[in-house]
Amino acid sequence: MYKNQKITVLSHLLVWLTLFCLPYLLSYGQEQEINRVIAHFWIPLVFSAIIFYFNYFVLIDRFLFSKKTTLFIVINVLIIITFLFLKESIEDNFFKEIIKKRIKTDDRVGPPFKMAIYIQMLSYMAPLFFSIALKSTKRWVKTEAERKEAINFKLKSELQHLHYQLQPHFFFNSLNNIYSLVDVSPDQAKSSIHSLSKLMRYMLYETNLEIVPLSKEIDFLKKYVDLMKLRVSDKTSVTCNFPSEETGIQIAPLLFISLIENAFKHGVSATKESQIKINMSCNNATVLFTVENNNFPKKTDDKSGSGIGLKNLEKRLELLYPNRFKFKSSLKDDCFLVTLTIKTN
Template sequence: MNRHKNIVFHVALWLLVWSTAWIFSGSDFQFVLENGMVLIFQIIVIAVLIYLTVPYLLLRRKYILFAVASIAVVVGLTLILTNVIPWSGGMVNEPNMGTLPGPRPGPRFDGGRPLQELRRPPSRFFINLLLITIAYIIATLVEIFLFAQRKEEEIIINKNEALQTELKLLKSQINPHFLFNALNNIYALSAIDAGRTQKSISYLSDMLRYVLYECEQEIVPLYKEIDYIENYIKLFSLKSSKTYPISTTFSIEDQNVPIVPMLLIPFLENALKHSNIEKIEGTFINLKITSFTDGIDFELENSKPEHVVVKDDVGGIGIENVKKRLAILYPDRHELVINETSKAFKVNLKLRLHE
């Protein structure tokens, strides 16, 4: 279908060109008789280009064959037009001297040679070759441009599909990881207090509802993400009767500021896992979220134990996961700074919601 549209475009273009030339020639019907066949052969050579030489040679990178075939087609059609079609003039209109009244002017000379010989117009073959070649070259350039445009559109579509696939994969990594950690916490709590176990199941129910339903959307209001974070901390805190040194500060100017779901929680998971917060003494987690009209600031700092504490065999997907999602969802609109010392691990994430 695109090829049919292309041939219609080129026919319309050359009809416009020849119509303009016909108007400037004085709208003489003789002009149509002498040059109409040139237009027809231009259309033929363009059709050969669009339906044969471009798709089967040029686009398949057979450049030498394309060049040879192009020269053969252009020269062959020009020879047919010039020698087989006797009334094709190629825009050469010689005056009819026999119709002029009065005596016929004699030949004039310039430097010993007849002036008519010095000013002899180009041959009909050359003019026809020039016109057909121009049509062929213009059509080739248009086809190359349209092909490049189509390839660019395909690249954009494929890239978007790849990004969506990667996002779905990253989400599928988050949810099982979250559920695994939550169930571990409830299991640990069940051996301590049945009543608090019921509360933890209630928190888990709210969190699962958010993960299974809200997270299917591309963006959610910030307050829902904060509710999820608070429930996560409450669920974790129920593991012990002691108070964990976890502080949270939420300065929310607009609670409906949009954010990608499950973007912040991996940082908290990482802090709870590696800060050795269960030790309580000498440990800490400080969380601060600030939102304004067109941005969100997220700060999280946690203590680091002197020796690495291995909690489970599952892990390693948290921060790397977030970095990939940020690169896809907030390209050039985020700033992630991670500072690590021997005693603390600090994350500072700034999101700009608009370009």
Template structure:
């Protein structure tokens, strides 16, 4: 059963049965406090408080009404092995195997936890205590089969307790994660809506500026036209999420051309393309942030150290490399898409199908993006 399938009624039913077996009156209060505190305290502190409350109740009666060393010794041994068994399940078995496709491993882990309980209890009560204190829990000569059966009964409680507690913790964590994702979705939707300026207004405005620029300067008119192409690609062709790789390359070329107008004649770019075809697709605007980063923080006006851009595509993958000499002068402080945002997009769009390498030798900055189709 997946941990996410736990619900409150299921958990409280389990606890009711366990507490009836152990006749533990404080248990309901402890588990209720655990549920209440899950959202408000670190897990370690919650466990510490709950175990403190449980042990205080369990051993408070011994302080108030001393029942003899023998009774205390066997209570301590039982509690010790139960706590160890609890954390074997809570920290190892359930986090690793409480999944639909790992049911055999889950059963095996629970058996290991049960055997650990039996062996530890036997070692403490039937080996350690007789040797050092002269007391034992079971009569000498007790058949091992009887001992095993009896301890299966006592050893199952905390396996179930650990499952219930782990289920509660997992459910709260899932709830927090889902809430965070919902907030991210709302923020992303608001940002998207804010960015949806009417494209027709932009196009008409740029066309008007273009018409004004033609008599003044062909270079200015060409720059306005390229800017219009960039905005059209961003607002229109990126809406579906994926575009032809050739169109993404055209966008990069237009971006480079627009930058070249700004810095020419001292603008040096080495852009090599190999293997690109019209049947290849890529997430839109996936390549441009690397080029933008190189232009913003790199040196573009040295002939001997041009910004080098390489794009190699095949039927199985695309490799995009951008390297630039690091500009030690004043940096461009304008906003841009950082590598963290790029990495997040890659994780969402190409999970387990991408590799992003970043190298910096204090002189040259290089990024290599590999995407498998």
């Protein structure tokens, strides 16, 4: 901020220095009479600077932006009229020889007095309008920055809420699975609890970041699939295909877990042959994730699959990767296929 202020001050100094040197820059080496430059250029320029900065630092904020437009106009009209009379008074009292010399040497008829006053008023209104434009632009930039900051804060809060919503949902479903193993296979239930503790450690301590390495997310998914395999029968076939090499891709955490959860909820039957196929591939910075499973719809009174996971996923994708993801699902011949494509940059 301090650096930006220094640049602004230097920019203003450079502009005013250029304006003060303008008579000499436009004279192409011709000799300029200093008194004429002072009377007809530098004095009006000083008045213009006063009008500009007085409006920029005081009047615009206090009156124009406070919707006291009439008072703002009246004050500026009085200032301009004062400077017009002050300029004429200075010329009459301190630069009489210039006026006399101009009358003797210049045979051309000058503009009428009213026209001269009108031109001078316009020259004083220019810095006024410029200060309004500059101040309004600065205010708009600040307002826009505050609006974007508010939107970002809202998005982060919403994402955090969705993240915290996903954790108990995941934990609840996993406990349901372990509960089903307690009576049937106590040893598997103990192993599942141990595996669940590792998964929860990842969810609690490593997914608070905005992005994580895809390799960590893959390792998390593999452990979750291994945990889910403990509760399915031999009639269920689960195949997984994940990238084996480091991809270098960074991605938002916990985007794929809901799809795998959904496959185990609705794709496993206790009496029929079931098949779940999980596949992930990477091409440059694009991740393609597909899950294919048999479809065994839940009964209406079965609350084990609330659907919150998929709703959560779609909302997070809209917030994290707007216009950079494709999420499709289809059902054909009792086979449910979901495809998620994410462009990570």
